[in-house]
Amino acid sequence: MAEQSGPSTQQIVEKVWLSIAERRLRPGVQLKEEQLATIFSVSRARIRQALAVLERDGLVTIIPNRGAFVSKPSVDEARDVFFVRRTVERCVVERLCKSVSKTDLKRLREHVAKERIANSQDVTSEIIKLSGGFHLLLAETAGSDFLFTTMRDLIARSSLITAVYRNTNRFNCGPDEHAEIVDAIAANDADKATRLMAHHLEHVESELDLTEIRDLSHDLRAALA
Amino acid sequence: MAEQSGPSTQQIVEKVWLSIAERRLRPGVQLKEEQLATIFSVSRARIRQALAVLERDGLVTIIPNRGAFVSKPSVDEARDVFFVRRTVERCVVERLCKSVSKTDLKRLREHVAKERIANSQDVTSEIIKLSGGFHLLLAETAGSDFLFTTMRDLIARSSLITAVYRNTNRFNCGPDEHAEIVDAIAANDADKATRLMAHHLEHVESELDLTEIRDLSHDLRAALA
DNA sequence: TCGTTTCATATTGTTGACAATCTTGCAATC
DNA sequence: GATTGCAAGATTGTCAACAATATGAAACGA
Known part of the structure; x- marks a missing residue:
């Protein structure tokens, strides 16, 4: 009972x-x-x-x-996460280029469309949710459970990293770059897709400030903990 | 107290x-x-x-x-694990080729030497322990925490997979192939090193029987659970 | 003999109480 | 005024007892 x-x-x-x-x-x-x-x-x-x-x-x-x-990721951890993402997401994209179906593509395009809407309406919480969700959806569609689990981990850590180290006001994942990636996948153009993904991740990482020592004055206790 | x-x-x-x-x-x-x-x-x-x-x-x-x-990995999971290993270990090896130090190489060579001894003395438990340890040591030496953690997971799952699906009597990781990989890394020959690693993983996977339906007669209950 | 029911045992899942530790606010001291 | 010391409260960590469920064996009936 x-x-x-x-x-x-x-x-x-x-x-x-x-x-x-x-x-x-x-x-x-x-x-x-x-x-x-x-x-x-x-x-x-x-x-x-x-x-x-x-x-x-x-x-x-x-x-x-x-x-x-x-957790508050360190600078080293942050670099590490993006390093691994480059490899893993490249793998995801390559696999998708080989095996993507019509329905998969439809779902991806629908997702990007949602991102566009959220972006135009400037609903911050939705934008964050969907842009992470895009990368996760890619991994899920690629059909590897392990890759999906790994990406889930990487996405959450990326969120923490962005929360700590984001430098600019803009949000990291624009829907345009996502759309281009989907297009390349649709064309089965693995070269282009991986290049776009690499560029996209570099773009995201470039908006972080990973060179500076983290601000300690504000936050001394937690920093020393 | x-x-x-x-x-x-x-x-x-x-x-x-x-x-x-x-x-x-x-x-x-x-x-x-x-x-x-x-x-x-x-x-x-x-x-x-x-x-x-x-x-x-x-x-x-x-x-x-x-x-x-x-856990008893399914055939799909087994394939998935080896698919991911191909990508992850390729990444590990590439990174090592760029950044390996003398001390790193020494440790790797010492490890392979231990494998050789265990193999010649035919101490099964040591052989298993060390051959898994080699791949883990590679990941650790590559200097990416995330990669190391991921490999830890992959190695354990590979052990389960091998326990269920191994077909041959031989043990999977021969020290010779490991030694060749270390040599290629020492020579900073990323192309050769990744090729050897890919070949090595294919070799290991080829000794598994992932095509057949698993033997149920022995173990029906647990299989259905 | 085979299948079903019943009951004792073993194991998992949950809960609440308690001890150890840390935090916080306050007062005393310099 | 800043620092230290102390005490009250809050939080974590641990444990043992209890309830719920599954297992396995014996008893029973066809």
Whole structure:
């Protein structure tokens, strides 16, 4: 008769992941167990399981006896994430060029269309959500579970990185570059598609300020932690 | 006064990972909580956290109210893992060709030497341990944390795959192929190194029987689970 | 003999209470 | 006024007991 079991550990992980990916959870924010427990209507034990998973995934940093905090990626980590994205997304795109179907293309184009709308209406939260979602949709469509899981991880980390190091006001993923990539995939032009993707990722990374030492004056405590 | 705290969640995960990677934990084996709790001298709560992490990593499958079992990769998953390995390890090798140091090379060569010894002495457990360790050492030396973490995951899954689908009696990673790869890296010959790595992975994969339907007669129950 | 039911046991899943640790606000001191 | 010390509260970490579920064996009936 145990019905009120609430969301599973993995579902909680997924929800926290989404909040991070959509930048509604900022780096450094503390995730208090009881707080999460009441939000998800589950016991603290399950929350602790979810936090252990999130720590392993690098999205949350647990300081013993202090609590769990949304991770603040270092400059090195940031560079690393984009380095890996270049490889992984290139692989995704190559695979798509080989095996993409009509329905896949339709879904991709619909997604880009949504991005366009969100962009023109300037709904920040939607823009963030959809631009991350595009890269994830590519990975999903490519049909490799492992690649998809990896991209999920990379996207969330990219969100954290952008939250910390973004330099410009513009948002990173413009729908135009996404559209071009889809077009190249549609034409089965792997060379062009990978080139566009590489360029796109460079573009995103270039809007980050990864050269400077992070601002410490504001945030001394967390920086030293 | 809390001294007897025992290994942390992540350390337990690491130990289970190692047991899987070294094939001392076979696919399908049940991991009972109390059993693990006594082995690691920790409470069940911490074991459950570790199991949640391992489930997320795909090394363990949790069936509600039934328990946690070491995962049995499907044929599709197996293909997927090797597909991703081709991309990731190519990336690792390319990076190494650019940035390898003398000390790095020394460590790699020492590792291959150990593999040779284990092989000549025919110590199965050592052979398995070291041949997985070689690929991991490559990733570690490449200097990308994310790549290393990903490879850790891939190696463990490869062990499970090999345990289920290995066809031949020989062991998969011969030290000779490893040695050739190290030589190509030492020569900064990225083309050759990536070619050798690709060939090596194909070789390993070719010793698996991924075309046949898995043998069910022996193991019907777990197969249907 | 085979299949079904029942019951004891084992295992998982949950909960609440407690101890250890950290944070915060306040007062005392220099 | 700034710093230190202390105490109250909040938070994490741990544990053991309990409930829910599955397993396996014995009893029963066809």
